[in-house]
Amino acid sequence: MKRKFNIxxxxxxxxxxxxxTIDFSLNAGRAVKMFNEGWQAAGEDTASDAAYTNYTIAAxxxxxxxxxxxxHVIDSKTGKAIPTQLATIIVKTGQEHKDTYALFALSTLFxxxxxxxxxxxxxxxxxxxxxxxxxxxxxxxxxxxxxTMGILLLVMYASGWxxxxxxxxxxxxxxxxxxxxxxxxxxPALMQLLSALGLLMIAQIFSIGRQLKEEQxxxx
Amino acid sequence: MSIIVNxxxxxxxxxxxxxxxxxxxxxxxxxxxxxxxxxxxAVRFSTLEAICEALKCQPGDILEYIDDGNAAL
Numbered sequence: 001m002k003r004k005f006n007i008x009x010x011x012x013x014x015x016x017x018x019x020x021t022i023d024f025s026l027n028a029g030r031a032v033k034m035f036n037e038g039w040q041a042a043g044e045d046t047a048s049d050a051a052y053t054n055y056t057i058a059a060x061x062x063x064x065x066x067x068x069x070x071x072h073v074i075d076s077k078t079g080k081a082i083p084t085q086l087a088t089i090i091v092k093t094g095q096e097h098k099d100t101y102a103l104f105a106l107s108t109l110f111x112x113x114x115x116x117x118x119x120x121x122x123x124x125x126x127x128x129x130x131x132x133x134x135x136x137x138x139x140x141x142x143x144x145x146x147x148t149m150g151i152l153l154l155v156m157y158a159s160g161w162x163x164x165x166x167x168x169x170x171x172x173x174x175x176x177x178x179x180x181x182x183x184x185x186x187x188p189a190l191m192q193l194l195s196a197l198g199l200l201m202i203a204q205i206f207s208i209g210r211q212l213k214e215e216q217x218x219x220x
Numbered sequence: 221m222s223i224i225v226n227x228x229x230x231x232x233x234x235x236x237x238x239x240x241x242x243x244x245x246x247x248x249x250x251x252x253x254x255x256x257x258x259x260x261x262a263v264r265f266s267t268l269e270a271i272c273e274a275l276k277c278q279p280g281d282i283l284e285y286i287d288d289g290n291a292a293l
Contacts, residue, residue, distance in 0.1 A: 218261040220251045 002133055009129050058090045059171040060185035070179055086180060103170045110163035114156050121152045138209040146203035153196035160188035224284040225255050225263070230275040244274040 063070075063085045072081040124145045131142060164187035171182045231241055242252040247267065254260050268279055275282070 215261045218254060218259060220247060220255050220260045220263050220267050 005132055006129075056090065056092045057171055057174055058088065059175050059182045060088050061086045061177060061180040062183045064179055064181055086177070088185075089175070089177065091175060100170045100173055103166050103173075107163050107166040107170065110159045110166060113159040114163065117152045117156045117159065121149055121156070124149045124152070138206060138213045140210060143203050143206040143210060146199055146206055150196050150199035150203060153192060153199060157188050157192045157196060160192070164188070222286055222288055224258060224286055225260070226282050226284055227252075227256050227271065227275070230277050230282055234275055236275070241271075241274055245270040 071084045071086065073084050074080070075082050128142060128145050128149075131137075131139075131145075136142060164184060167186070168182070168184045175182055227241070231238070238252055238256075239249055242249045245252070245267065247255075251260075255263070271282065272279055
């Protein structure tokens with residue numbers, strides 16, 4: 001029984017590593033570019049009278065009138081121009097945006113909360129795996145850790161939304177593209193909320209299992 | 221606990237020790253102690269049968285119901 005449990009744990013770990021690898025390989029270039037620009041901006045000279053900050057912002061756009069033909073790209077097979085519209089842009093702006101400092105700080109805070117919750121979640125999971133391998137299954141400690149994991153996932157969902165909304169507010173205040181509207185993007189998936197509730201349900205099932213086990217132990 | 225297991229009385233009448241009764245019934249002395257102190261959540265019929273056989277008594281001789289609102293007479 002423990003062997004099957006451990007196999008599932010390994011499969012989960014492999015799936016996570018594969019997912020992260022794919023994600024990184026697809027987005028690493030953009031992430032490194034933005035990191036380098038941010039690093040460089042932090043070292044640039046500032047004006048004497050006002051803080052001058054370069055922002056690199058990535059925003060999702062929605063065409064307001066639904067029509068193409070604002071932009072064109074060339075189809076390399078036919079040589080013809082294909083009407084296109086923007087969906088995502090990455091812009092670097094050198095404008096002063098003091099009004100966004102508080103929002104940036106907030107979004108950073110929510111991001112840090114998210115990361116802290118994720119680390120705590122992994123610690124809980126590892127401790128559960130180790131405890132199950134020691135034969136501790138339907139015990140109060142496992143129930144509490146499962147409940148903690150569910151709450152941490154809820155915290156991650158909430159902080160994810162908070163981050164997305166604060167970043168959206170920053171995008172709206174900095175970017176204004178003619179014919180387009182900046183839309184909310186990168187918000188947490190509903191699956192994360194469902195997973196959190198699912199974990200809380202499983203914690204309750206373990207609670208029932210623990211009570212049944214205690215009753216069984218006191219059945220003479 | 222509303223159901224009381226009065227094993228001590230029958231054990232005294234039969235002059236039987238806890239260890240001897242536990243051995244005859246097929247349970248551990250610890251479980252017998254749980255039974256005597258009223259901490260048991262449930263008793264199997266097989267265990268009850270073995271206790272009655274060992275103490276030569278009826279289930280009613282060792283089981284007593286107490287209404288939690290009233291003291292037993």
